[in-house]
Amino acid sequence: MAGQWQDRQWQDWQWQNWQWQNWQWRRSLLKSFKLIVLTIVAFWVMTLSACALPQIKATDRLFLPLSLDFLGEYDLPQASQFENTPVGGLSGITYDPQRDVFYAISDDRSEKAPARFYTLKIQLDPASQLSKVDVQGVTFLQQADGQPYEQQTIDSEGISLTPQGTVWISSEGVARDDIPPFVNEFDVKTGKLLRKLFFPDYYTPKTIEDPQSKQTTRQGIQDNLGFESLTLSAGAARMGPTEPYRLFTATESALTQDAETPTAETRAKARLLHYYVEAGRIDLIAEYLYELEPAPSITIHHGLCELLSLDPAGRFLSLERSFGLGGFKVKLFQLSFAGAKDTSLLPTVQNLPKVVKPVQKQALLDLSELGIDLDNLEGMTLGPRLPDGSPSLLLVSDNNFSDNQKTQFLLFRVKGLKPQ
Template sequence: MRAPEGDRYPHLAKIIIILIIVILLPGCGVTPQVMAQDRLFLDLSLDFLGEYQLPPQEWENTRVGGLSGLTYDRTRGKLLAISDDRSYFAPARFYTLNININETPILEKVTVEGVTFLRNPQGETYPLGTIDAEGIALSPRQSVYISSEGVPKNNIAPFIQEYDIDTGKLQSSLRIPERYLTGIAENQGFESLTLSPNSLAPGDPFRLFTATEFSLIQDTANPPQESDPIRMMHYVINTIGEPILVAEHLYLLDPAPYDDTFKHGLSELIALEREGYFLSLERTLSLSGFGAKIFQIVIANATDTSGIVNLSGDLAGIQPIRKKLLLDLEELDLELDNLEGMTLGPRLPDGTQSLILVSDDNFKEEQVTQFLLFRFRQN
């Protein structure tokens, strides 16, 4: 029996209709397919709002400088800044800073309001050359955690310790694995330090994260790899019992941007409210000056590297921390200094979040203590 005229080519008609739909869809505003890698990251943005340079000064018989880490105390509305002075100009210390952000918003002024000296296990200030404090993070129990790179050439070990925020008295210490005690190179230790922002009550457990600035000695490949491997540590801290190191993950440092680079490393981490998400700050020094990049990083599905003796070989079987460039600060119309500290600061007048960076002037007259203010959006 002969098919009716309208049904003679049913399959051909369907194919033609599908082709027409496929051709027309892109012009109808349909969102293109998003790659799985892109879906992993949050929709974040940074807007640069300005710079403030802290004038050279002394405060309570200390030389203000070497600011290498920041944390924001929301209850007091103050910044806390650790100085990496190895007790040379004054005993090891952190400063309390007031920040004035106007309605524009512009960072109008930063003023020093206090200084707190750190106390060692003997209850004394740290003697000359026995500490190299680099990172600082405020805990929910109103104490501060501070990381020291140590001084390997003098057999002084790196540490992460908790101090009373008002007196600087030592309260507790984290146990550092032996591979760090023997593997951190000079001035390449625990530069970064951050706590999870989700614990608010003093009795709540919280998470602490830190990473070495550069590869451990045993992780350094010869010949060098394109991306140097860094270990990022993840602790859980409870009110009862010892802090627990629950995982380590591989962070791959971006390749040095210039052939004449002689200082390159991870200088800061910030834990975001979304668990497993962070900002990282990579800092570079070359003959042409300082550079810095801010990345969004995600530790989801990253391999736990705590059982891997060294990372100097083939890393193909290891899933590293994923990272995405958020901002190359060299694109700003600004001469950068030695940016090392970074923190989420107060809310801006429009309700958005602020991000504040600070530079370590190395106590050199040709450098400055530079504060940079950004609007940080989680879209």
């Protein structure tokens, strides 16, 4: 009897074990079936979504959907004077939203009057067109000892307003006389020098002798191709007085040691510096390459004249200007730093590997399409908002104090730029 009872227990256990295994197998099969169904559904959802929605290109994520409406121009009267100084050579401009005025730097090299910048009031008519530009003040720049800059020791080109109500001003230097470029901060009311920006030594124009061969080479900025452009992080003038900000400046073209033999395809490599600025501290964050468009044929001068920060995401406008047989040609581009490689440890950027990427560019506007005679446009800034709420963009030309040129202001409406 005991043996029969044990056999019965064994048979019951085997039956239960078979049921358990069978249930496990069916459960596993059901999970696999569900996974297959979900995978098929997900695939068709993704396929249908891809067909129904517009494809987003990588460049669409890098750049803003910007466009510009040209609103008109205004030419400053020839031979304009203010407090016994000739108003001209306006190569850089910045907007003060607190006072609703502009500051424009004069590219004079302290020849016709001491180095200076002007305070301008720009008036618009009801149709948002330029109706008048009034000169309201002039501020003379002072060196560390309180004296004005001597002739041919400064070539001021760019200007930007800080949250503290001061201005940074860039100078190209005078390479042929080994006078280095600078980017210095000045008091906006008195013109007093407050502090200086540092930059790598390979920007300094000088002759270097090889101790072995005794051969000499030149390095640094090329003459009249130094720190032309200058901009602060977007909305800096509206920040609190203690908030840090970013500063960006760039050479107009390649450094001497970076220059290549010009051809119809040559893209000169300008250098673009990125700084972090706060009270009592300035840090160089990075340096990037900016490749200019190939120069038009029979060109006398071609370069990057201005940068303008658009938003905190590292997007900018750039202004490239050339002069040659066909007159002045000016183009605007949108820039993105995404993917650009730091070159701040490279004394020369000739024969770089392909992994060293420059800032990325996208064409925005060729000003020859405006149908007007262009002058030597070099300055660019965002101005006040227009009556419809759109940001305004203002460009100004450097007339080189020539009777054959003019101080030209161009006004645009910017579409696609969010408020800062």
